[in-house]
Amino acid sequence: METRRFAIRTYGCQMNVHDSEKVSGLLLESGFTPAGDEADADVLIINTCSIRDKAEHQLYSDLGRLREWKAERPGRIVGVGGCVAQQVGARLLKRFPGLDFVFGTHNLRHVPGMLARAAEGARTARVDEDRSLARFDLPSGRAGGGPGRRWKAFVTVMEGCDMFCSFCIVPSTRGREISRPAAEIIREVRALAEEGVLEVTLLGQTVNAYGRHDVRRGRARSEGTMPFAELLARLDEVPGIERIRYTSPHPLFFDADLIRAHRELGSLCPHVHLPVQSGSDRILAAMRRRYTRGAYLEIVAALRRARADLSLTSDLIVGFPGETRQDFEDTLALVREAGFVDSFSFKYSPRPGTPARGMEGEVPPEEAQARLRALQSLQKEQTLAYHRGRVGERTQVLIDGESRRGPEQVSGRDPQNRVVNLEVEGDRPIGPGSLVPVRIRAATPHSLLAAVA
Numbered sequence: 506m507e508t509r510r511f512a513i514r515t516y517g518c519q520m521n522v523h524d525s526e527k528v529s530g531l532l533l534e535s536g537f538t539p540a541g542d543e544a545d546a547d548v549l550i551i552n553t554c555s556i557r558d559k560a561e562h563q564l565y566s567d568l569g570r571l572r573e574w575k576a577e578r579p580g581r582i583v584g585v586g587g588c589v590a591q592q593v594g595a596r597l598l599k600r601f602p603g604l605d606f607v608f609g610t611h612n613l614r615h616v617p618g619m620l621a622r623a624a625e626g627a628r629t630a631r632v633d634e635d636r637s638l639a640r641f642d643l644p645s646g647r648a649g650g651g652p653g654r655r656w657k658a659f660v661t662v663m664e665g666c667d668m669f670c671s672f673c674i675v676p677s678t679r680g681r682e683i684s685r686p687a688a689e690i691i692r693e694v695r696a697l698a699e700e701g702v703l704e705v706t707l708l709g710q711t712v713n714a715y716g717r718h719d720v721r722r723g724r725a726r727s728e729g730t731m732p733f734a735e736l737l738a739r740l741d742e743v744p745g746i747e748r749i750r751y752t753s754p755h756p757l758f759f760d761a762d763l764i765r766a767h768r769e770l771g772s773l774c775p776h777v778h779l780p781v782q783s784g785s786d787r788i789l790a791a792m793r794r795r796y797t798r799g800a801y802l803e804i805v806a807a808l809r810r811a812r813a814d815l816s817l818t819s820d821l822i823v824g825f826p827g828e829t830r831q832d833f834e835d836t837l838a839l840v841r842e843a844g845f846v847d848s849f850s851f852k853y854s855p856r857p858g859t860p861a862r863g864m865e866g867e868v869p870p871e872e873a874q875a876r877l878r879a880l881q882s883l884q885k886e887q888t889l890a891y892h893r894g895r896v897g898e899r900t901q902v903l904i905d906g907e908s909r910r911g912p913e914q915v916s917g918r919d920p921q922n923r924v925v926n927l928e929v930e931g932d933r934p935i936g937p938g939s940l941v942p943v944r945i946r947a948a949t950p951h952s953l954l955a956a957v958a
């Protein structure tokens with residue numbers, strides 16, 4: 506077979522980025538090699554996101570344009586995976602004659618086989634749900650698959666979502682919640698540490714719900730799971746792991762033990778990304794988020810008592826059906842009160858098969874747009890004020906590589922997960938993966954500027 510070089514185009518959240526790493530790992534094991542770029546590839550895999558209408562349409566425009574890419578070199582293969590693949594399934598093959606195979610979010614392991622079939626001219630789709638733990642048992646390559654040392658890694662702890670927020674498509678694209686045995690997670694983190702990884706990010710759609718079904722049913726022992734805070738404590742003991750992060754936690758499962766973990770565990774970073782979605786109790790109820798504004802703010806207060814240096818970030822939706830001007834004002838007030846250092850905010854987008862789609866009280870698009878702008882401009886001010894407040898502080902930066910500002914600077918993240926750019930002094934190169942003590946010298950809207958301390 507000639508089709509040996511692959512490229513992966515990834516959209517969506519960190520779970521998708523990690524799934525691409527897993528596909529990459531499987532392809533490397535099957536003898537494929539990473540292409541330098543898509544122009545050089547024989548196989549292109551598009552890992553899709555379906556969270557908003559725009560994300561889904563991105564795939565359709567990509568597939569439209571790929572006809573030329575395929576025509577340039579006969580034998581080229583295109584596969585589509587991820588959340589749109591799971592949602593639309595085999596119908597994608599009908600709609601796009603140039604598409605060779607479709608794999609759902611539980612079918613990563615089938616990619617090499619489907620690719621082999623595609624090379625023989627068979628167009629296949631696999632989107633069946635896999636409820637077995639075998640799903641977690643995949644090699645984790647790097648996105649792009651290149652060799653070299655890694656210093657940061659994602660680790661899956663749970664998958665799927667049983668929350669069914671009324672606006673969200675994820676429960677149907679990722680299936681039922683399932684937690685991986687703790688022993689396997691610990692083993693993976695140990696192996697990563699031995700490889701030189703300094704920072705791990707634990708992943709799950711509601712990551713702090715880890716093991717909850719087993720714990721509640723008294724089955725944690727037999728299923729090999731444990732409460733999330735306990736898992737963190739076990740990982741904190743792994744030698745070589747300097748930083749532990751996790752994403753995304755859900756406020757409903759943010760318990761006292763998790764807050765205590767933030768006080769006690771040395772490697773647990775002082776950053777929490779805790780999506781709130783809205784500051785109005787009426788809208789939170791319509792969203793089926795299962796917490797109130799007050800409950801959310803209590804978590805924030807307790808976290809700040811546990812870690813004074815905490816940075817808190819969030820996700821917000823504006824223009825949910827029935828959102829009044831007052832509801833929106835409540836959201837703005839919450840952003841201030843919670844003191845978000847940063848946030849991702851979105852206009853509500855109706856998704857297929859979700860209950861919110863049929864709800865009355867559509868917010869006119871211009872109004873939703875105006876609310877989004879107002880929210881983002883408040884956030885921008887708040888982010889800058891936070892950055893300014895950090896000038897003069899000493900901290901540590903884990904270097905990712907060259908800064909966007911050019912080769913005289915390297916860039917990395919501090920424990921609070923802010924981007925920090927560092928000036929490189931002529932004869933002292935700072936390589937990716939170094940953990941560097943710095944002093945913060947200046948603030949910009951998107952990053953901090955620091956010097957080696």
Ligand code: SAH
Binds near residue numbers: 753782821851852853
């Ligand atoms: N599991 C996470 C969120 C994952 S989706 C949680 O529960 O917090 C990432 C973000 O996309 C959500 O936090 C939400 O802000 C946004 N989002 C999800 N569905 C959306 C929709 N239909 N329209 C607009 N934004 C949406």
Ligand code: SF4
Binds near residue numbers: 666667711
């Ligand atoms: Fe979607 Fe809600 Fe699940 Fe998050 S918790 S993935 S918003 S259904």
Ligand code: F3S
Binds near residue numbers: 518519521675
């Ligand atoms: Fe998108 Fe699926 Fe993640 S819809 S946000 S890629 S879980």
